[in-house]
Amino acid sequence: MKIDNKLFREHLFDLRPACGTILLVVKMNTLEKLLILADGAKYDVSCASSGVNKSNKGGLGNAKAYGICHTWSADGRCISLLKILLTNYCIYNCAYCVNRNQNDIPRASFTPREVAELTIQFYRRNYIEGLFLSSAVERNPNHTMEKIYQTLAILRNEFHFHGYIHVKVIPGADPALIQKIGHLADRMSVNIEQPSEESLKLLAPQKSMQALLLPMKQISQQIMVNSAERKISRHVPKFVPGGQSTQMIIGASNDSDLAILKTTETLYEKFHLKRVYYSAYVPVNEGPNLPALSSAPPLLREHRLYQADWLLRYYKFKADEIVSRDFPKLETDVDPKIAWALRNIHFFPKEINKASYEELLRIPGIGVTSALRIIRQRRLAPVSYDHLGKMGVVLKRAKYFITCQGRYYGGIPIDAHLIRRALVSPEPHAIQLTLF
């Protein structure tokens, strides 16, 4: 494989030739592996890659498309992570995956020490604050998870690295191994990939829903046990303190939004997942059960699923309120909350000064924070329409669904068809003017 020497000089370590050629060869191999394995990890969206190349031309800072991605901590901070695969050698043949066994692609495999040293080197240069380590299945699940364990053990016990670490769990691995890793990692995730057993059979026949859910169940139970034990003694070592997450690929199979959101809801309820991530399928393989290579990733659908997911987690919606047998697809022209409001127009208008917290949350344009502000303000004095904007309410959406001190500000009748038209027609200021 051809090495990009400029890239090497600019972005890997400051090698001094004191150790001669051997050291150089070792580092070049590491770069080759890094290019292959960072590229292989880019389809995992549990955290979003920076995805851009920008060189520094006299300004401050630069970016590389590979390797560094971002995630958000519980307190809202953005954290940069080194995002790589431990290996892209895989014994499985999932139809949708670029790393599947039958694909003729450059392959590489890091040793645990290489990953640990890369992490520390990147950390020392202030490129990253943590590690996102995923992997294909090399030889068997236990072999791969053992290598992941060794990587974390070197990082935590030898280098005393206390930064954030997110690791993938390979279903089928020994539960004892998963438990050991859980005491070293901040977050773990088992990728469910497809929302239904049927899709797994069609696209990833070597996997089964039951095998995927088993480690999720184990992690969920051990998190609960650990938190109970830590209430008794703070000396009990933490187990996956950042919780667990998963990823679903959207658009590789024919599963409806209803099926996807039902599975999501079950995962949140049964296994208390922190997040379900959705990844619009990027066609990388040809196959009779896959979308054509020329088809575009369903990015708008992915976006709507994230909005619907938000409603499940923070707005107390149920999956079958957002989509149902009658409406199995999320609408594209309006977000899922507006779509629900338009289907339930009899619920509106709601009087801002009387609606309960739960009712306020159902109003498009009112979020969790603005609903709480309204409730707090109402205890002191009635809320006026002018106050609402200052409280964070998005009036261009909310005005069609509320009254404030008995007055309606929508300007059109409360009719689902008319409100939809008003909401989807472009704002006058959004029209792009031409120069000529």
Ligand code: SF4
């Ligand atoms: S097991 Fe993972 S890496 Fe291997 S083919 Fe399936 S999705 Fe790809």
